[in-house]
Amino acid sequence: MTDSVAIPGYRYGDPSLPRAALTPADFDRLKAALLFRPEDVVALRRAGDVLVPQTEEILDVWYGFVASHDFLVAYFSGPDGPRSEYLARVRARFGRWIADTCRADYDDSWLAYQQEIGRRHFTGKNETDGAAASGAPPLVHFRYVNALIYPIYATVRPFLEKGGDDPVTVERMHQAWLKAVLLQVTLWAEAYVTRGAW
């Protein structure tokens, strides 16, 4: 959680965030349903060693993907087109998210920040970066948040392979990454789902 001051809107570890509504017991159940286990956290630690030094290259791939789909870049755009300052501010948090996904303690503080991230994709989307004034859409539609699990999963594979680990270890890291991304998006979904049905 170092450097958090340097990233606008980054709040992992901020004690003033509301606690997550999910109880620790229900969080354990969710992890069990997803097969997210302690050995996945171990594999993610190694993935962090490999991926974090490649953060900018990974973000280039992801931003390239978004940029090549007008219906995705629209979420970062106003009437005059893409807002470069907004894109840059999100990029800083997105880069940090790669490190956090690999290194998080998956504890209460992390859960509270997931709740905040979910809220920011929906009802709180533009407040952090002043994007409302630029005419950016007021929310990211949930279907794209969930769908993007796949490219966010698939595109890290070549970056994981660059770490020089044996194929079994690469596969283990990749599976742990998929679980961690699916777990997070499932947590973010709470902001979108009808009360009581999440």
Next chain:
Amino acid sequence: MTDSVAIPGYRYGDPSLPRAALTPADFDRLKAALLFRPEDVVALRRAGDVLVPQTEEILDVWYGFVASHDFLVAYFSGPDGPRSEYLARVRARFGRWIADTCRADYDDSWLAYQQEIGRRHFTGKNETDGAAASGAPPLVHFRYVNALIYPIYATVRPFLEKGGDDPVTVERMHQAWLKAVLLQVTLWAEAYVTRGAW
């Protein structure tokens, strides 16, 4: 769509289902966000040849997984415990779902049935099988629907390998299966998400 008469509640191809709200253009965008491409449909066809003859063994694994987690089996249970008739009726549709995932045309008729499946997990959960009278919970919480993407993906791998295809083909089938499952759950999410935010 043969044999549909034999499975209670199975409605793929039923012309009396309401059309999906999603437009064809938006469906294409969703598939693009998820990297779901024509070659995935080809890979799924081969996956169907391999998986469909193993349907009962796959369902045994999935039902074993549900049965080993009390918070999952609860969705099929009344005050007296698991409802075997309800479990059996869902099992017949779940088996058919394996075949449909591999062989569907991903067309308007398929989209309409996805909308119906989503509705059945939430507001329409117990109407099809008379499960309300047995005291089963009125909905499946969305977080488990989304989380189960992972085990539904991971557990088919050994079954795909039994088809004797080369490792590249097995991997291609497995990735296509993951995309198809994620695509479907993302469509089902529409029933759960606040209107206008899906």
